[in-house]
Amino acid sequence: MSSANGNGPPLINPSLRGGRTLLARVADASFWMSRYMERAEHIARILMISNDVLTGTGDLDRAFALEVAGDVLRITQRDHMFPALTPAGRPASQVMAAVARYMTLDEDNPNSLIHCMAKARENARGIRESISAEMWEQINTFYWSIKSDDARARFEDVPQEFYRQFMMGSFLFQGLADQTMDHGQVWLFIQLSKYIERVDMTCRILMAKFSTLSRVDSSLEPSLRTIQWMAVLRTCCSIEAYRRGNIGELEPSRVANFIIFDASFPRSIHYCVKQALASVDQIRAGLSADAGREAQRRLGRLFAEVQYSQIAGDTFETLLEFLSATRAGMAEAAAAVQEQWFMRAIDPNGWRSWSTSAP
Amino acid sequence: MFDEYQINGLFDEMFEKPGTPRPHYARLHQRVCDLGMTALQHRSKMADVCFRNQGVTFTVYKDALGVEKIFPFDLMPRIIPAEEWETIEKGLIQRLTALNLFCHDIYHQQHILRERIMDPQLVYNARMFRRQMLGINVPRGIYVTICGTDLIRDQHGEYLVLEDNCRTPSGVSYVLENRAIMKRVFPSVFQAAHVRPIEDYPHNLLRCLKFLAPHDQADPCIVVLTPGMHNSAYYEHSFLARQMGLELVEGRDLLVDDNYVYMRTTAGMRRVDVIYRRIDDDFIDPLCFRPDSLLGVAGLMNAYRMGRVALANAVGVGVADDKAIYPYVPEMIRLYLKQEPILKNVQTYICARPDECAYVLEHLHELVVKSTNEAGGYGMLMGHQASQAEREEFAVKIKADPRNFIAQPVIELSQHPSMIGESIEGRRIDLRPYILCGQNISVMPGGLTRVALKRGSLVVNSSQGGGSKDTWVLEAQTS
Known part of the structure; x- marks a missing residue:
């Protein structure tokens, strides 16, 4: 066996007859599906806690509100968006709201909740025969619920509930993985x-x-x-x-x-x-x-x-x-x-x- | 419930005449009337939610990526009595036997051409004819493992074959999902009806695939090859792989070395013996067919020709799908089987023949013209519904490339009661049964009944706004 690119012989495994094997692509997609689910959970929690802290204290102190909002962007590596989201005249109470909106529903933001969920679903969709039907259905149903026409209104109405759904969605997903798949x-x-x-x-x-x-x-x-x-x-x-x-x-x-x-x-x-x-x-x-x-x-x-x-x-x-x-x-x-x-x-x-x- | 229902002078599957259901529909008719519209609509919504949540979708190509859509499901099941089905089944088995013999013949001795039953030009000019397959022996001599033959019923209720799909017929996953949903939302009706089960289809398919494995491999590695998740039928590929417990692979998961096919796994390369491929010939091997294809596997055809991997269906079977070759299937049955065809074809004019072409051009307003190699309801003209300008435009196309067109008289498809908004109306239907060829040929009882949801439409394809319904083949009475 030869190899044109000089990386040595390809790894042909003759013992792989019968039994179970895993496609490299499936391993790859399952890895990223789970990773995006976990990421969404953390980002939802960060937004939820930051929002909660500022709801209690933010109006008192604009500088403090900027710090908290800035942390959200730093953690998610979107700090370059800070100036655009916090223009000089924007009142303290609006600063976090702008950041939250950007981090939740902005499909162009690679770390927004909606983007993470879309990636998780896309990976799941590519391997749905390798995960349990329950897992696929949960991830798919959740995806459509946040893509639905009223999702934005639900978010604007009670953001905390919206975040909670992401966190519970991630828990449910991991729970289903534990309980319904090999x-x-x-x-x-x-x-x-x-x-x-x-x-x-x-x-x-x-x-x-x-x-x-x-x-x-x-x-x-x-x-x-x-x-x-x-x-x-x-x-x-x-x-x-x-x-x-x-x-x-x-x-x-x-x-x-x-x-x-x-x-x-x-x-x-x-x-x-x-x-x-x-x-x-x-x-x-x-x-x-x-x-x-x-x-x-x-x-x-x-x-x-x-x-x-x-x-x-x-x-x-x-x-x-x-x-x-x-x-x-x-x-x-x-x-x-x-x-x-x-x-x-x-x-x-x-x-x-x-x-x-x-x- | 059915007070407003119109039979429209067509063959109606449920009603003999207004208000009188056919005997095999009597029980369903009664049950639907008892339930009432509100309950029916409630069940219809339940079914829609199930489909959406399970992601039972197909992709419509509009932009680069396509849009995922639910295949509309019509709650009213189609019922086929046992004796009617018996004839269909025999006819389909006969037909697939002949088609397999035809494929073998065309790529070997070509008796059908030598005996001048068919014009050689018609075969050699078929876009799906693969000269690369000449003289190649395919595993077990089976070319078409899975066939989906489209049947329609004319105004007298006679079943006619509209076309054969020997390449990669899709839709069987909807048949199985429709049945699962039907049992969930309509349990009592279903149970009382004595419907023949279809749930063993994936198992039967797997047995047919295993039958193709080169040399007697006790535990062959069988995979389903998909073009990927942007393909229109991706859901089905995934569904079948899951139902059979097989790996769903893309072209990039496979590679060929020393004329053996391998898949990349986390533990290295694993040898592959049988590929149920859902990729067209054109894209399957860039070295042999389209060099720009990224979906296939380089070198696959060499491995295939050496008999080291089996493909289902075989490469080159598309020649039998060609709509200008379809008119010869009755002749094939007579030639290879020495039998008379059980199921009739629709009368077809082949534009490649000058006299027939002239007739077609003169009678465009009463014919359906189809491109010989398109599927999915694309590239066709419904002459009686088209405008003068559309007909003229098509006439130009036909004259430019007559080999690419056939024409058929407009068949008034049978209609079936369908849930349309808040009422039940008659809509045209067809039927695609699935036929499997392994050690022997078997037909799934029923198949995909597609329904043209637009009023008056004769086109049932999902890409053209068609839906589907569950198809019940009743068990024979054992009295």
Whole structure:
């Protein structure tokens, strides 16, 4: 066997007779379907909490409203839109509304809720024979509900309810995945991408919130300060679990330590990295081939970092450094997953040129 | 309920004469009257919601990506009595047997041409004739594994064959979904009717595909090949793959090495033995057919010709779909089977023959003219409904390329009561049964009944505003 593009022999696996195999494209689409669902859930929650915080306090302080709205755009990497969405004359109460509208229904915004859902559905549609009928029906029904004629009116009417539907939609989707489909490779890719996205989003939320709050923390009056740190926990879906473990204490370092290092809470970075690693281990165990070793190596190293680190000195700088490194490590692992399992690297033109020369 | 119902001088499937339903419709008629309009509409809405939520859609090509649409579902089922079906079934089996023999003949000895039954020009000029298949032996000698033959009934109620779809007949997923929905929204009516089940179709299809596997592979790898999710029938491709438990692949998932076909999996390349392909010949292999096709697999034809992979349906069967070859099917039955055809064709004028072409041009106002290679209701002229200008425009096209056209007299299709808004009105229907050829030939009892939802329209295609209804073939009375 030869290869025209010089990348070595293609990986023909003669032991793959009978039994179950997974198309690389299906793995790819299931990964991104789940990832977009998870992303939508986080963005919906960020919008919901930001809106909630500002509904209580925003009219008091325009500068504060701008900070909160700016965080939303920073977390979702849309900060270049900040000037356009917050022109000088716009009253504080309108600032968040403009950002929320942009982040919810703007189909040109690649991180808007509606765009994430469209991508999740598109990926699901391409693999609907590989996921359960219940999952497809849920994702499809939800998609049409937010594409319906009255969706905009429902959003403008009660945005909080609109966000809640996204969050519940994501929970329902993952619940259906757990309960209605075979826990084979497709399911494992769904798990893997869910945890990869969760780590990424959690890092981004913490980085944005800690850098903003580190600047304004001392100037905030105590009640606003408490509300802010509570909002960080709520945005990470962690406030109830945190409270049970930290009765009456609301210190930034405790908040960070909980969200990053807690071993048993499914929203903590520690937990997510561990689960992502476990998914990769299981995917590899089901395959006789050598693929996925690089993803496993990177995730294993990242897990060791998270497991045996502590944030020394209690400073924001070390925290930001740690989060930044974690994000980068996860991104590398995700890239390794795509490269080794989704076979995007194999160029069909390369194959074409040598398959013509066969007898 | 049916007080306002008009029979319009047509053959009506349900009513013998106004107010008198045919015996096999009596029970349904009674039940519909008992339910009343409000309840019917409620059930009709339930059905629509089910279809939409399950994403049972087809794509209409309007812009680059197309628009997903629901195939309109008409709640009123069509009923075919057992003895009527028996004849249809025999006729369809006879027809598919002959078509398979014709394909083999055309790509081998060509008896039908040597005996001057058919003009060789007609075959060699057929756009779907594939010279690449000459002398190639296909697995088990089966060219057409899945056939969808369109039947209509004329004003006397006689079943006629309108066309055969030997390439990639679609619609069977709607048949199965329609049935599932019907059982859900109309359980009592359905149960009382003693309808023959159709749910084993995917299983039968899978057995036919497995039958094609090269050498006796105990556990062959069979896949469904789709052009992708922007294709009009993508829903169906996905549905069939799911129902059969097979992998749904796109061209980019496959590659050919050393004349074997492989699919890219997360564990490396896996050998593929049988491909149920839903891609036309033209797009299946850029090395052999259209070089600009991104949908197919380079090198697939070589693997196929070496017998290392089976394709269903075989490459080149489109020659039998050609509308100028269709008029010869009765001759094929006589030649290959030494039998008289059980199902009749619609009378057809072949424009490639000068005298018939002249007749067609003179009688455009009373004929239906069809392009020989189009499907989906595109490229046709309904002479009696068209304007003078449209007819003239078509005449120019016919004169420019007579081989590309045939004409048929306008057949007044039978009508069937359909839910139209808040009332029940008669609408024209046809029937597409699905015939499978494996170890033996089997016909799914029923098939897709398409209905032209526009008043007076004779065109039932989904792309032209057609809908569909469940088709009930009744079990034979065992008294």
